[in-house]
Amino acid sequence: MTKAAVFGTGSWGTTFAMILAQAGTRTTLWGRRADIVQAIDRRHENPDYLPGVGLPETLRATTDPAEALDGADFVLLAVPSQTLRANLSAWKPDLPAGAVLVSLMKGIELGTTKRMSEVICEVAEVPPERVAVVSGPNLVGEIVRGQPAATVVACPDEQVMERLQTACHLPWFRAYTNPDVVGVELGGAVKNVIALAVGVATGMGLGDNVGATLMTRGLAEIARLGAALGADPHTFAGLAGMGDLVATCTSPLSRNRTFGENLGRGMTLAEVVAATKQTAEGVKSCESVLELARKHDVEMPITEVVVAVVHDGMPPAEAAMLLMSRTPKPERYG
Ligand SMILES: NC(=O)c1ccc[n+]([C@@H]2O[C@H](COP(=O)([O-])OP(=O)(O)OC[C@H]3O[C@@H](n4cnc5c(N)ncnc54)[C@H](O)[C@@H]3O)[C@@H](O)[C@H]2O)c1
Numbered sequence: 001m002t003k004a005a006v007f008g009t010g011s012w013g014t015t016f017a018m019i020l021a022q023a024g025t026r027t028t029l030w031g032r033r034a035d036i037v038q039a040i041d042r043r044h045e046n047p048d049y050l051p052g053v054g055l056p057e058t059l060r061a062t063t064d065p066a067e068a069l070d071g072a073d074f075v076l077l078a079v080p081s082q083t084l085r086a087n088l089s090a091w092k093p094d095l096p097a098g099a100v101l102v103s104l105m106k107g108i109e110l111g112t113t114k115r116m117s118e119v120i121c122e123v124a125e126v127p128p129e130r131v132a133v134v135s136g137p138n139l140v141g142e143i144v145r146g147q148p149a150a151t152v153v154a155c156p157d158e159q160v161m162e163r164l165q166t167a168c169h170l171p172w173f174r175a176y177t178n179p180d181v182v183g184v185e186l187g188g189a190v191k192n193v194i195a196l197a198v199g200v201a202t203g204m205g206l207g208d209n210v211g212a213t214l215m216t217r218g219l220a221e222i223a224r225l226g227a228a229l230g231a232d233p234h235t236f237a238g239l240a241g242m243g244d245l246v247a248t249c250t251s252p253l254s255r256n257r258t259f260g261e262n263l264g265r266g267m268t269l270a271e272v273v274a275a276t277k278q279t280a281e282g283v284k285s286c287e288s289v290l291e292l293a294r295k296h297d298v299e300m301p302i303t304e305v306v307v308a309v310v311h312d313g314m315p316p317a318e319a320a321m322l323l324m325s326r327t328p329k330p331e332r333y334g
């Protein structure tokens with residue numbers, strides 16, 4: 001029987017562990033908070049992140065990383081992106097030889113501008129063939145209600161990718177494969193930045209034309225960055241590209257979109273941060289995405305104004321005016 005260890009008892013770690021357990025994978029969750037771990041292990045509930053959701057009785061939970069990792073074929077990582085390096089360094093001594101490490105995260109590391117799979121390879125000292133990524137339009141609030149969803153499993157090793165696909169495939173959760181790790185990861189990380197922009201526009205009451213324009217030109221930004229980093233352009237038309245972009249930018253369940261919406265309504269950054277109880281990855285990753293773009297000489301005007309609004313105090317109305325007053329040019333995708 002395949003065995004999985006999932007690190008992170010937040011909303012996605014818990015939900016993905018539930019998916020694995022329901023697909024017949026023997027799954028243990030690691031969490032740093034003893035109260036949540038106990039509630040998952042004994043009452044089959046995560047009261048803080050998924051109140052009222054019944055978790056499978058076969059799903060175990062522990063605060064001991066070595067216990068979670070014992071015999072694991074897959075090690076799935078669902079902690080906030082900016083904490084991955086420190087956490088994985090601590091867990092490294094107990095990683096089973098030959099285990100496949102899987103990123104469930106959607107961020108770019110500040111300072112290094114590395115994708116999560118790159119951080120994993122570096123810290124765990126494993127080759128890219130032992131690292132996979134799962135990303136797609138996967139809003140937890142829908143998945144835990146049993147509403148159907150699909151995702152993408154990416155890994156350069158085809159057999160690993162297919163094993164992971166089998167480990168998480170359910171009648172209501174459809175996993176596709178794609179060997180383009182760079183494209184799948186970029187799609188997941190950069191859509192959060194675009195969702196912040198759409199959220200701000202929504203909060204300002206700018207209308208659906210603006211939302212559609214930001215999504216479309218946002219996809220062009222993602223594709224330009226992807227081209228510079230060697231991604232397959234087709235990936236961005238798929239679930240991990242357009243699929244996740246549309247889900248995140250249009251759903252009130254998205255933390256990134258909601259964060260932007262609150263800013264657009266006129267709340268201060270401090271007020272919005274205080275109101276955001278869960279991880280909105282785009283808030284930190286917008287800066288690393290922009291730095292990555294600059295390193296590769298890629299123009300990302302929407303990302304630039306998101307950084308200016310979120311981190312430099314630019315008023316949302318000024319950001320909108322900046323985007324609308326850019327030099328007219330031919331429309332090009334990518
Ligand atoms: N929630 C979703 O709908 C969803 C879907 C797909 C992907 N993701 C991605 O999954 C990743 C995790 O997001 P989430 O939604 O589970 O976030 P979350 O905020 O719900 O949970 C984060 C978890 O990490 C823990 N944590 C926080 N700081 C930590 C630290 N320093 N060390 C160890 N643990 C720490 C928290 O206690 C919590 O258990 C993000 O990259 C996110 O983009 C989320």
Ligand SMILES: O=P(O)(O)OC[C@H](O)CO
Pocket residue numbers: 106136137138139140192195244247248253254255256257279280281
């Ligand atoms: O709630 P968000 O904005 O982190 O988005 C969650 C998922 O990434 C959607 O696929």
